[in-house]
Every structure is written in C-alpha cells, then in structure tokens.
Amino acid sequence: MSAVTLQDIVKRFGTFTAVHRTTLEIPEGAFVTLLGPSGCGKTTNLRMIAGLLDPTEGDILIGGKRVNDVPIHKRNLGLVFQNYALFPHKTVAENVAFGLKYRDVPKAEIPAKVQAALDLVQLPHVGDRYPKELSGGQQQRIALARAIVIEPDVLLLDEPLSALDANLREDMRVELKRIQERIGVTTVFVTHDQSEALAMSDLIVVMSEGRVEQVGKPEEVYNTPASEFVANFLGASNITEAKCIEHGASVVVEDATFGKVTVPAAKAPNLTGQGPAKLVVRAEKLLLSKDPAPEGVISVPATVETVDYQGQAVRYFVRAGETQLQAINMIDEHPFAAGASVHLHLRPQDCAALPG
Amino acid sequence: MGWQAIRIWTVLVYGFMFLPVAVVVLLSFNANQFGSFPMTGMSLRWFEELWNNDAVMRAFRTSIVLGLMTAVISTTLGILASLALVRYKVPGRNAITTLLIAPILVPEVVLAVALLLFLNWLGIGKSFALLLAGHVIFTLPFVILVVQARLVSIKRDVEEAALSLGASPVQTFFAVTLPLMLPAVAAGALFAFTISFDDITGTLFWKPGGVETVPTQIFSMLRNSISPEINALGTVMIVMTVGLPLLGAAVARKLAMKSGT
Numbered sequence: 001m002s003a004v005t006l007q008d009i010v011k012r013f014g015t016f017t018a019v020h021r022t023t024l025e026i027p028e029g030a031f032v033t034l035l036g037p038s039g040c041g042k043t044t045n046l047r048m049i050a051g052l053l054d055p056t057e058g059d060i061l062i063g064g065k066r067v068n069d070v071p072i073h074k075r076n077l078g079l080v081f082q083n084y085a086l087f088p089h090k091t092v093a094e095n096v097a098f099g100l101k102y103r104d105v106p107k108a109e110i111p112a113k114v115q116a117a118l119d120l121v122q123l124p125h126v127g128d129r130y131p132k133e134l135s136g137g138q139q140q141r142i143a144l145a146r147a148i149v150i151e152p153d154v155l156l157l158d159e160p161l162s163a164l165d166a167n168l169r170e171d172m173r174v175e176l177k178r179i180q181e182r183i184g185v186t187t188v189f190v191t192h193d194q195s196e197a198l199a200m201s202d203l204i205v206v207m208s209e210g211r212v213e214q215v216g217k218p219e220e221v222y223n224t225p226a227s228e229f230v231a232n233f234l235g236a237s238n239i240t241e242a243k244c245i246e247h248g249a250s251v252v253v254e255d256a257t258f259g260k261v262t263v264p265a266a267k268a269p270n271l272t273g274q275g276p277a278k279l280v281v282r283a284e285k286l287l288l289s290k291d292p293a294p295e296g297v298i299s300v301p302a303t304v305e306t307v308d309y310q311g312q313a314v315r316y317f318v319r320a321g322e323t324q325l326q327a328i329n330m331i332d333e334h335p336f337a338a339g340a341s342v343h344l345h346l347r348p349q350d351c352a353a354l355p356g
Numbered sequence: 357m358g359w360q361a362i363r364i365w366t367v368l369v370y371g372f373m374f375l376p377v378a379v380v381v382l383l384s385f386n387a388n389q390f391g392s393f394p395m396t397g398m399s400l401r402w403f404e405e406l407w408n409n410d411a412v413m414r415a416f417r418t419s420i421v422l423g424l425m426t427a428v429i430s431t432t433l434g435i436l437a438s439l440a441l442v443r444y445k446v447p448g449r450n451a452i453t454t455l456l457i458a459p460i461l462v463p464e465v466v467l468a469v470a471l472l473l474f475l476n477w478l479g480i481g482k483s484f485a486l487l488l489a490g491h492v493i494f495t496l497p498f499v500i501l502v503v504q505a506r507l508v509s510i511k512r513d514v515e516e517a518a519l520s521l522g523a524s525p526v527q528t529f530f531a532v533t534l535p536l537m538l539p540a541v542a543a544g545a546l547f548a549f550t551i552s553f554d555d556i557t558g559t560l561f562w563k564p565g566g567v568e569t570v571p572t573q574i575f576s577m578l579r580n581s582i583s584p585e586i587n588a589l590g591t592v593m594i595v596m597t598v599g600l601p602l603l604g605a606a607v608a609r610k611l612a613m614k615s616g617t
Contacts, residue, residue, distance in 0.1 A: 052516055072519045073528075079520035085513035089535045098531075099521030143517075150521060 001064055003028045003186035004049055004154055009058035011044050018044045020210045021058070026154075026188060027203070031180055033189045035197040036207035037233070042190045043158060045207075049188060050156050051075050063153055073102070078147030078185070082159040084139040086131040092118070092142050093127035099150035117149040118142075120179060137168045144176070148183060155180070155187040161196060173199055194234045198222060206230050224267050224352055225280060231354070236283035236315075238325045244268075244277040244353065253353050255279050257323045258298050261348050268353035276356025285350040286327035288316060288336055293345040300344040304336050320344060377594065384587035402588035412589060415573035419553055422484075422569060426491040426552040427545045433492070434499030434544055435537075439529075442507045457501065459494040467494060468561035482564040490562045491552040498551065499544035506540030507533075539608045546604040550597045 004026040011019040019041040026032045034042035047053040048060060051072035059066050067075055086095050096114045105113065118124050121141035131139055140160055147155060160176070161169045177200045180187050191197055197204050198218045206213045206221060206229070214226040225231035228239055242255035251268045254260045261279060271277055293299035302320035314335040316327045327344070329335075336342055387397035406412050437456060441449055459467055471490055472482075480486070510533065518528040534541070556571035563572060570593060577586055 050516075050520060052519075071524075072516075073522050073524050075520075076522070077520055079517060081513045081517065083511070083513060085511065085517040087514060087518070087532055098518065098523075102522035102527070146517075146521070156520075 002026055005061040007059040009055045012056045018210055022212055029184050029186055030202040031187045031200055032203045033197040033201040034205050037192055040207040041210040042207050046156055046158055046190045050077055050079055076153050078152035078155040080143050080147050080157045080160045082162050084143045086139055086143055088131055092129050096146045096149050113149055117145040121145045136164055155185045157189045159191055231280045236326055238281040240279045242277045242279040244271055244274050247273050253277050253279050257320050261351050263351045263353045264349055270355050271353050278354040278356050280352040283326045283328040287345040288327055288329055288342045289345055292343050298346040302342055302344050304338050304340045307335055307338050380587050380590045384591040402584045405585050406588050412573055415568040415570050419569040423549040423553040425488055426495055427549040429492050430495045430499045430548040431545045434496055434503050437500055438503040438507050442504055457497045460497045464557045468558040472561050487562045490558050495548035495551050498547040502544045503540045506537045510536050542608055546601050554597055
C-alpha cells in the first residue's frame with residue numbers, strides 16, 4: 001500500500017494553475033524526490049501533503065485515509081524547512097521535545113527520546129544550547145531530529161540542503177540518506193538540485209510547470225528520459241531532430257549529425273512507430289578522440305569551439321557540420337585546445353530516443 | 357570654529373528643553389515655601405505633603421488604574437489586530453491599517469471633541485468607561501505599529517513547524533508566536549501605559565465630574581496657586597514616565613540576551 005497518494009489533485013491560485021491534474025503514489029518507506037525548477041509545483045504538492053494548502057480538486061490520502069479535512073497538526077508529519085525554522089527562544093533540547101509534548105508521551109520518557117534523536121543526528125552534546133549558537137548544518141540536523149522524534153508517518157523535506165555551503169551540502173546529503181534508511185520513514189523530498197535527487201532517491205518525480213514529466217528510479221530517469229524537459233533538466237544532453245526509420249525488434253533513428261543510430265528499444269519506450277523523433281545523446285557519452293572510432297562505435301569528425309575546464313572533467317562545445325554539441329569528458333592528461341580537429345565517439349546503446 | 361558654534365548651539369537647545377524640567381525636580385527638594393534661588397535647604401517635605409494629600413493620592417490611583425487597564429486592553433486588541441492584518445488575507449487590509457493608525461494623525465483635541473459629540477449624540481454620558489475607551493483609541497496605534505513590525509519579522513515557517521509537530525493553532529500562538537513577539541508586546545504595553553498616564557487633553561474632555569487623573573489634578577491645582585507640592589508631583593511623574601520605559605528596555609534586552617532572539 002502506498003503511504004501517500006495524490007488522487008487527481010489540482011491546485012489553483014486565483015486564475016493561475018500551480019498543479020495540473022496529478023495522480024501520484026508514494027510507496028511505504030521510500031525516499032521520493034519531487035524534482036523540478038522553481039515554480040514547477042513541487043513545493044505546492046509538498047504543502048498540500050503537509051496540510052498547509054488545500055487542494056482545489058482531488059483527494060490526498062495518507063496511509064489509505066483521506067486527509068483533505070484533517071488539519072496539519074493532526075496529520076502526524078515531520079516537516080523540515082530550507083531555513084531550519086527552529087524555535088529561537090527554546091534550547092535545542094526544548095526544540096526537539098516540542099512535538100512530544102503534544103502527544104501521549106509520558107513526561108519521564110521525553111529526555112531519553114530527545115537524547116536518542118540527538119544521537120541519531122550525531123549532535124549528542126548540544127541540548128542546552130540555543131539554535132543561534134549552532135552552525136547552519138547543525139541547525140538543520142536539529143530540525144531533522146525535531147521532525148523524526150515524533151515518529152511521523154511521513155517525513156516531508158522542503159529543500160533542506162539549499163541553505164548550506166556546497167561541501168556541507170554533500171556531507172548532509174549522505175547523512176540524511178543514512179538516517180532515513182536507518183529509521184525507514186517514508187520521505188518526500190523537494191529539491192531543484194538534480195545531483196541531490198539522483199544521489200538520494202528511491203524514486204524521482206520530475207515536474208515541470210505543474211505537471212509530472214516522469215516518475216522513475218534515478219537510473220531510469222537519467223538514462224531513459226521520457227521527455228525533452230527531463231533530458232535537459234537532469235544533466236546536459238544533446239537533443240537533435242531525427243526520424244525513426246525502423247521500429248520493431250530494434251529501433252533505428254536517423255539524424256543529420258550521427259546518421260543511422262540503432263537505439264535499444266528499452267531506451268525509446270515512448271516512440272510508437274516510424275516518423276519524426278528526437279535523438280538524445282548525453283554530453284558525457286560523447287567522447288572526444290584524435291583517432292577514429294573502432295568498429296560498432298559511431299564516429300563523427302568535429303571541431304572544438306569552446307573549452308570549459310572543470311578540473312577532473314572538461315566541458316567541450318564542439319561543432320560537427322551544422323550542429324553544435326556539448327560533451328563532458330574526464331580528462332586524460334591534457335584537454336583538447338579550442339580549434340582542434342577531433343573525432344566524436346558515440347556508442348549507439350548510450351543513445352535514447354523520444355517522439356518528435 | 358564652525359563646529360564650536362554648532363556645539364554651543366546644541367548645548368543651548370538642550371538647555372532650553374531640559375532646564376525647566378531640572379528646575380522643577382530641583383525645587384521639589386526645596387525646604388522653602390517659595391521657589392526661588394538660592395535654595396535655603398534640602399527637604400522631602402513636599403513629597404510628604406503629597407503623600408498626605410487625599411485628592412492627589414486619589415488622582416494617582418485613578419491614573420494608575422486607568423493606565424494599566426488601557427495598557428492591557430490596547431495590547432490585547434493590538435495583538436489581535438496585528439495578527440489579523442499580518443497573518444490573514446483581510447480584505448481592505450491597507451484601509452483598516454490606516455484607520456487604526458489615524459488617531460495619531462488627527463489632532464488630539466479634534467479626536468477628543470469628536471468622541472464626546474458622538475457619544476452625546478448616542479445619548480451616552482461621560483463615565484470612566486468612556487475615558488478608558490478614549491485612551492485605548494489613541495494608544496492602540498502605538499501598540500499596533502510596534503507589534504506589527506515585530507510580527508512581520510517572525511517567519512511563518514516557525515509557526516508551520518509548530519503546527520506540523522502537533523500544536524493546534526492556539527497552542528502554536530502561545531508556545532511560539534507570543535514568546536517571539538514578547539519584546540514588542542512589552543514595548544507596546546509600556547507605550548500605552550505611559551501615554552495614558554501622561555495624557556491631559558483628551559482626559560479633560562472625557563473625564564466624568566469628580567474624577568481626576570494626575571495631569572488634570574496638577575492642572576486644577578495650578579489654577580489656585582503655585583504650590584511647591586506641584587514640583588514634587590512633577591518629579592514623581594517624570595520618574596514614572598521616563599523611568600518605566602528605560603526599565604522596560606533594560607528588561608527586554610536581558611530577556612533577548614537569554615533567549616537569543
């Protein structure tokens with residue numbers, strides 16, 4: 001049974017539709033990420049699950065029960081915000097104990113539960129301090145402890161890592177995932193950061209302009225994007241106009257740059273037959289080489305136009321005929337210089353195809 | 357040279373403003389019946405006479421009761437109005453805010469006469485309740501201005517966090533919102549008390565016969581004679597209206613330091 005279900009949800013603000021008719025199932029115990037750019041409706045969905053917004057149409061079910069009319073404080077949810085939202089006038093221990101006071105937890109058990117939660121987030125000694133005495137990362141850990149100590153049915157995380165520094169963000173990502181796996185709570189995570197989504201999720205829901213573009217495991221969403229939007233939002237992709245000339249046991253797509261490409265059928269699930277199509281080539285699957293490719297690998301001559309050096313990798317903008325493409329390659333010794341003539345290598349099985 | 361002139365000018369301005377007050381305070385300790393310099397001796401005699409003056413003591417009690425009630429009612433109304441205006445989408449919010457703040461902008465005499473005429477028209481006579489209502493009307497804007505400013509700075513997230521943890525909206529208000537806006541609430545209450553305690557214009561219009569507050573008492577005493585008792589009463593007023601806010605600010609700072617807000 002799914003822990004949370006959005007059933008034909010629509011949310012309008014005046015004449016603006018923030019969420020178009022959406023149905024979504026969030027499996028018990030899963031870490032589900034709502035991913036999309038700002039304004040795509042991901043936070044609106046989260047706030048409707050939380051009970052901070054009422055859906056205009058449709059039902060929200062938590063644990064199989066319709067909760068549309070259940071106010072937020074009776075939904076038993078853990079909520080973590082981007083800016084921590086700790087109570088500044090209470091100590092860390094009082095913050096964590098807050099939710100327990102409104103539940104049938106015997107007073108004597110509260111300190112032990114608080115300590116266990118602080119241990120879980122690896123901040124066992126800060127109970128007596130005030131939030132402003134802690135760093136941003138520490139405050140977010142306390143916010144997490146406060147949300148999970150009440151043993152919520154669902155943990156809702158609204159961009160919890162966005163306010164942190166880059167390095168800290170990656171540490172917290174690992175930490176957050178570890179804690180979630182440890183307690184096994186169903187988690188809905190909202191972010192606009194694709195690497196967070198890919199690293200942490202069991203399931204990614206890619207959203208754009210109030211609609212769900214694709215739901216899938218990280219590898220599925222990454223390797224087999226269901227739409228041009230998904231292909232572009234998760235990493236860098238080259239998308240070219242093409243034509244499907246064979247649609248059977250194997251799918252063959254032809255475009256002006258790469259010629260005939262035999263795409264695995266699994267990577268073109270939405271392509272229904274011959275006709276206009278789009279070829280999706282991930283930037284990191286396009287390899288630059290000074291030699292032509294061996295047999296079975298597509299090889300296209302090209303010229304390097306721009307070199308964007310990033311340390312362990314380089315992003316090249318290259319021109320092959322009329323088409324500008326981008327490629328992200330790990331560096332072996334020196335990167336190619338701008339103006340160099342190269343061969344682009346592309347394995348057909350790394351390509352995906354979309355309906356045109 | 358130029359700076360020197362500005363310095364002297366500044367001293368003169370402050371002297372002009374505060375010397376009369378200083379003279380009043382100084383003379384209240386004068387042993388002599390007639391307020392003239394040089395003083396012939398120090399004495400607390402006038403304070404003692406104040407203490408034994410029934411009319412003054414009655415006025416004092418009236419002022420304090422009036423001030424406290426004004427503070428309590430104004431603060432309560434101010435908090436509720438601010439909550440509504442800041443946290444909820446009230447239609448015509450700007451118009452309501454302007455209307456609530458208006459009593460500061462209207463000259464006090466006009467407001468005093470208007471309220472009196474209005475109640476006269478309704479056939480309601482002067483009473484202590486009317487006096488209280490008048491004081492609430494024109495201390496309310498101060499409370500609303502201070503509390504609203506504070507409430508805007510309290511993030512909605514913090515309240516939403518409390519709600520998500522199981523506190524009802526009312527519990528959230530008392531556990532989170534109110535403690536966070538306490539410094540503003542205290543400041544608003546102090547404002548209301550001192551303004552009410554100090555007020556004379558409105559009070560002269562609204563007070564029922566036989567009721568005197570400290571300022572109206574001083575006013576009526578002045579009409580008879582200039583008694584040194586008035587100096588002593590003035591000193592007490594100054595201590596209360598200057599000392600209370602200072603004390604309040606000190607307490608607020610202590611509290612803020614402790615809670616880290």
